Amino acid sequence: MKDSNQGAQSLDRRLLRLLQADASLSHAALAEQVGASPASVWRRIRALEQSGVLGPTVRLVDAARVGRGVSVMLQVRLRSHAAEERRGFEAFVHGRPEILECHSMSGEWDYQMRIVAADVADYERFLMREVLSHPNVATSASHFALSQVKYTTALPV
């Protein structure tokens, strides 16, 4: 059982690696790559889906080619940290599609997020009209990315 579990885990990890890199592979292609049968691959993927390990299949889009070539790291401190105020700000974050990522942070800033904008003027408008005019935003700091050195959605498994 130890061997079979190890084998299964290794198979799962290899499947996760492959699917994170290219989710368009067929079960047959995956089976060939991991050295298993298509049926076994199908069952494992289904188990990984049902256990919540495998999330959605998404298509990545080139940011520069759709006019979102500028990434800005924005840090924000709130005026009030009451639960309802925080929820209000987080709802604002979810409602703004140019905010791709937002993390609640330890340290001097409450939130850190990544915004994609068309250009500097576009970002300035977003900052002034959306963020700084939000009633619960106390202070903010913006840092522009000069280039994207690395971006991957693939977690190490």
Added chain:
Amino acid sequence: MKDSNQGAQSLDRRLLRLLQADASLSHAALAEQVGASPASVWRRIRALEQSGVLGPTVRLVDAARVGRGVSVMLQVRLRSHAAEERRGFEAFVHGRPEILECHSMSGEWDYQMRIVAADVADYERFLMREVLSHPNVATSASHFALSQVKYTTALPV
């Protein structure tokens, strides 16, 4: 022609939105959602792929369920900014799978990146043994994410 171009652009944008949300949709399902024929959808997607707008199809994995529940924002300043030294550091970044994103930044820090770790101890080991022992790293600052408020790969289109 103006109308047809506008229609095409709107169709493309809607296709991009749908594919960014769920790349497992069939051409038939996409066609139904955007109110076009499957053949038209197929040709537009093919054009978007060849123009480089549409990137790879990937499967997202739940970080916490694969033991990568801790996100850390790491900022780094280099000792030397010579081209070759920068390339060396960026090669290091590409070689470390726990670094999911890395941006070359304006401002006081040279690079900002997001690292996923199993826990604080795991991150400490990564920081000490990998980052701070890198010959070209001068200073660094780490900020732990308390929670992921938002994470999406979907650009606004």
Added chain:
DNA sequence: CATGAAAGCCATGGTAA
């Protein structure tokens, strides 16, 4: 108990009109 092999059904992609 999980895997591998085999087969049928079905949906899909691609093409022709």
Added chain:
DNA sequence: TTACCATGGCTTTCATG
């Protein structure tokens, strides 16, 4: 754009280690 056809993948069943 619509309709068609051939291709291939998905899913189940059964036998096996």
